[in-house]
Amino acid sequence: MDFSFEVSKKDKKSLARAGVIHTSHGDILTPAFSPVATKASVKTLTPDDLRAAKTQVVLGNTYHLYLKPGTETLKKFGGFGPFMRWHGPTISDSGGYQVSFLRSKSEDGRLVKITDKGAIFSSYLDGSRHLITPEKSMEIQKILAADIIMAFDQPLGSDYSPLKKKEAFERTMKWEERSFSAWKKLKSNQALYGIVQGDIDRSLRRKSLKFVLSLGFPGIAMGGESIGVSPKITAETLDAVADILPLDKPLHALGLGGGPEGIFTAVQRGVDTFDNTSITRMARTGLLFIYPEDGGSISNKFRIDIEKSKFKNARAPISNKCSCYTCKNFSAAYLHHLFLTRELLGLRLASIHNVFFVNDLMERIRNSILEGDFRAFKKYWLNRG
RNA sequence: GCUGGGAUGGCGGAGCGGACAAUCGCACCAGACUGUAAAUCUGGCGGUCGAAAGGCCUACCUAGGUUCGAAUCCUAGUCCCAGCA
Numbered sequence: 001m002d003f004s005f006e007v008s009k010k011d012k013k014s015l016a017r018a019g020v021i022h023t024s025h026g027d028i029l030t031p032a033f034s035p036v037a038t039k040a041s042v043k044t045l046t047p048d049d050l051r052a053a054k055t056q057v058v059l060g061n062t063y064h065l066y067l068k069p070g071t072e073t074l075k076k077f078g079g080f081g082p083f084m085r086w087h088g089p090t091i092s093d094s095g096g097y098q099v100s101f102l103r104s105k106s107e108d109g110r111l112v113k114i115t116d117k118g119a120i121f122s123s124y125l126d127g128s129r130h131l132i133t134p135e136k137s138m139e140i141q142k143i144l145a146a147d148i149i150m151a152f153d154q155p156l157g158s159d160y161s162p163l164k165k166k167e168a169f170e171r172t173m174k175w176e177e178r179s180f181s182a183w184k185k186l187k188s189n190q191a192l193y194g195i196v197q198g199d200i201d202r203s204l205r206r207k208s209l210k211f212v213l214s215l216g217f218p219g220i221a222m223g224g225e226s227i228g229v230s231p232k233i234t235a236e237t238l239d240a241v242a243d244i245l246p247l248d249k250p251l252h253a254l255g256l257g258g259g260p261e262g263i264f265t266a267v268q269r270g271v272d273t274f275d276n277t278s279i280t281r282m283a284r285t286g287l288l289f290i291y292p293e294d295g296g297s298i299s300n301k302f303r304i305d306i307e308k309s310k311f312k313n314a315r316a317p318i319s320n321k322c323s324c325y326t327c328k329n330f331s332a333a334y335l336h337h338l339f340l341t342r343e344l345l346g347l348r349l350a351s352i353h354n355v356f357f358v359n360d361l362m363e364r365i366r367n368s369i370l371e372g373d374f375r376a377f378k379k380y381w382l383n384r385g
Numbered sequence: 386g387c388u389g390g391g392a393u394g395g396c397g398g399a400g401c402g403g404a405c406a407a408u409c410g411c412a413c414c415a416g417a418c419u420g421u422a423a424a425u426c427u428g429g430c431g432g433u434c435g436a437a438a439g440g441c442c443u444a445c446c447u448a449g450g451u452u453c454g455a456a457u458c459c460u461a462g463u464c465c466c467a468g469c470a
Contacts, residue, residue, distance in 0.1 A: 036420075036421065038420095038421050039421085043421080043423095043424085044424085059420075061420075061421080064421085064422090091420095093420045094420085095420095096420080097419090097420045098420090102422085124422040125422080150420075153420095155420085195420090221420080223420070224419095224420095225419065226419095227419075227420090228419035228420085229419065252420090253420090254419080254420035255419035255420040255421095256419075256420090257418090257419045258419090262419095274420095275419095275420060276419070276420085277418090277419070277420080277421045277423090278418055278419065278421085280421085281418060281421065281423060281424095281425080282418065284423080284424050284425080285417095285418075285423085285424080285425070285426095287418085308414095309413085309414090339424095342424070344424075346424085347424055
């Protein structure tokens with residue numbers, strides 16, 4: 001397997017660490033952000049845009065790519081990475097998240113049926129029925145050919161009844177076991193991450209992590225709603241397993257939210273990589289990140305709303321501190337105009353900025369860890385406003 | 386000049402006697418956005434008091450009138466549009 005993880009430097013006073021994930025498509029210097037290319041596209045951005053925005057790795061989704069373009073096409077291209085012409089490291093999600101996601105979205109609950117065997121989905125594209133099992137997810141993910149793949153799981157919904165939570169929790173462990181053995185059988189050179197569930201239940205989280213460790217997955221992912229809903233709950237979720245997190249396995253946070261505050265919260269607790277859709281989605285709705293030097297703070301969530309009328313005549317860029325393509329070349333007023341007139345270029349320039357911002361923040365965090373400065377750096381960002 | 390149609394909140398445009406402070410869209414303001422069915426979604430949007438329920442005031446071109454009651458009906462005026470000269 002062309003995959004390994006090494007910790008270059010560990011923070012003395014927290015679980016934060018700077019490391020390197022080696023993959024056959026290159027290294028990922030951690031901690032790192034992975035933009036999400038659900039359908040083999042980080043919305044509005046080309047691979048060149050992504051690279052220029054310091055992107056190291058992108059994440060695609062089994063569920064969506066299986067439905068379109070389908071495994072036959074992706075097989076011919078050798079995976080979704082080559083298909084989208086992203087030649088760097090990739091991650092694929094197992095489709096497990098869609099299990100609960102589709103369920104909560106459907107009004108009659110008939111969009112998906114979950115049994116121990118697997119999940120029967122209705123395609124959101126044409127309504128056709130599909131069965132995804134842990135084994136099937138592993139097969140599909142082999143075709144997607146990401147460097148890092150995920151076990152097939154069923155996240156616990158925060159709105160689940162205790163009984164339903166228990167059911168999903170037990171099922172996830174069974175599914176992970178099946179994912180693991182299917183992955184072994186496929187002899188893929190991909191790294192399979194086991195997913196830790198348990199919502200905000202401390203003992204479930206611990207049990208889940210211990211189970212994942214006992215199987216011997218190459219990496220660990222933290223899943224479920226509670227990892228991304230707010231920095232406070234993210235902290236609670238990660239703190240539950242802080243003392244039993246291994247040092248030699250990379251930790252990925254699935255759908256980590258909370259902006260810069262959430263990122264610091266997670267990195268401090270040992271997260272090496274994370275993905276998040278809202279960073280690019282917020283970009284498309286005009287919410288753009290700013291540095292502390294620009295007035296960013298916890299209270300404004302380190303972001304501005306470019307559609308606000310105060311930017312109508314703003315000649316300065318979104319951020320004076322930022323060195324992304326957008327900030328180097330365009331005024332906030334221009335971005336404001338593009339958004340109000342719904343010009344498509346605005347979506348791209350905003351996405352470039354937000355992706356760059358988060359990648360740049362990760363690089364700065366990494367450097368601060370390497371220099372033994374993480375604590376001060378974090379304080380600089382969070383202790384103001 | 387004649388004939389016909391019309392004037393409603395920032396704009397467009399419903400309503401055509403009571404359930405109208407007035408449908409809806411745009412704009413504007415505020416908010417949300419987690420492993421993306423998301424260039425999306427939610428709320429507000431005459432003034433004022435109130436936490437809210439709700440109250441009060443001013444309102445559908447202008448001025449009169451009819452009516453218990455008018456954005457809605459009548460009269461006059463002003464302006465706009467279309468067709469014909």
